[in-house]
Amino acid sequence: MNPGVGIPLRAWRARGHTFEFRGHAIRYWSAGQGEALLLIHGFPTASWDWHHLWQPLIQRYQVIACDMLGFGDSAKPADHFYSLLEQADLQQALLDHLGISQPVHLLAHDYGDSVAQELLARHGEQRIGIASCVFLNGGLFPESHRPVLAQKLLLSPLGVLMGRLFTRQKLVDNFIKLFGPDTRPSESEFDDFWSLIDSNQGQRILHRLIQFIPERRLLRDRWVEAMQQNGVPMRLINGAWDPVAGAHMAERYTELIPGADVAQLPGIGHYPHTEAPELVLRHYLAFRAQLDDPGWLPVRLSAVLPQGDLPSLQS
Template sequence: MSDKRTPAVQTIEVDGRTLGYRELGSGHPVLLLHGWPTSSFLWRRVMPPIARTHRVLALDLPGFGASDKPVDGRYDFADFERAIDAFLDHLGIDQVAVAGHDLGGPIATHWALTRPGRARGIALLNTLLYPEFSPAVVEFVTMLRRPDSREKATSPEGLSEIMRQGVADQANLPDGVLAEVVAPFESQDARLALARAGIGLAPAGFVEIAAQLPSLDVPVRVVYGERDRVLPDVAETFARLQRDLPAAQITGLPDCGHFLQEEDPDTVGTLLAEFFSR
């Protein structure tokens, strides 16, 4: 069983904005990037196994968690990557292993591809990478672009429902967890920023990922929940990744959904710890 310590949220001021993050352990640094609509909180039970041998940093991306949520933020690849660069520079970190889930997957991958030598390895969990978006992704983007459906989706009830859809067994998602997910988005402006952060990544960035991914020269590890109703084509995404990167190691967890960190944090943490220790 993993250590159940929950790292506290810290904040720093970098590049003119506040960034929230959680930190645990010491050693070679590992950066964990969440997706929509979560935050570093999603990684809280995955961090301890990795932290036995590494310095683990889970960042709240702009628009999420304890980080700033400007309504007029760009929330594109360049904006997220500037935040990552500023965060790592503030901590004096050059090389880092990185993991990305959901929205954090393309951000982590694009960041690594455009900054050769900085990423020591990449782990990907239930994410999207390619510009041929599934109907589920198109529907999600459409929902967040329309004011009426956007307000419903980003409301406390809407966010709770999205989280419930993202687990195979709702017993793994108690009310206390849902409250933590919803808490950063109490204001209307925060909910609008959340919506914009969910649709700011331009298709051109995914085209760049698809073109450059076969040339990626760092180790890649995939751990994913097979019962994903949020990204139902996730197995196809990772099968394509395997064709692009035959050396990538892929493990599917048959009893987990999209938010596998909530459903089996011990297995996820152990598998990632093994990968990052190589």
């Protein structure tokens, strides 16, 4: 999985900062100059998921990411009601904290896709300015989302017990099924993923965090309408192998989103930014290059750009 590319977790943690959101300590990262690019991570991991892309992105943009409330090294209050709406509030509070007032670009994954969808809805309500949005694999449409067994159990009456019994080995057993056959994490990477979940006793709140699945269903129409009508340039970069939100989610995206712009990554699973970061970067930068073209139209970039014309990690 791209050895030698990325930032070791220890170094990543050392580069972080802290700000307070509604009485809770939130860890965040910000670097680079230019247009603001907000990275929004997934469940159950944290913003370190972006570490392969961080260095090349900060050469071009002001890149911002945080461990959302309940994730990574941020606060994980035990009795809190965790909500995607509050996580969207958190992203806006972070932008305010950093003094960013111009429209921001979004790059989101999994749980973060839902937060990005809410921000798109708020863009339509003139509560935030969104310049563009790129989704990686996530439950954009609840009817097409296929949760894994561990998620179903966390949602059940056994959820509290499941969280308490969740171990590194259980993470491996469930996580490994989400990756492509040739892009699975190393043991060291599993150690790092587990460290972020285990930080601040994160296992004890997994049954609370998983409530994002029913919350998605409640907000589905609001979010889909925002994606269909707001006119924000969007793209889906999709690991097609993913059993949770792979090729079937991309197909649904194409059905529902006018002028759907989709880049499929064959053989890649639920975590394209860790499994195939160079491909993700190439497709992302190609999307951004299209936005700079005054004649830009929402087309399927993967269908019109030959692979060799996409920027590389080293560019």
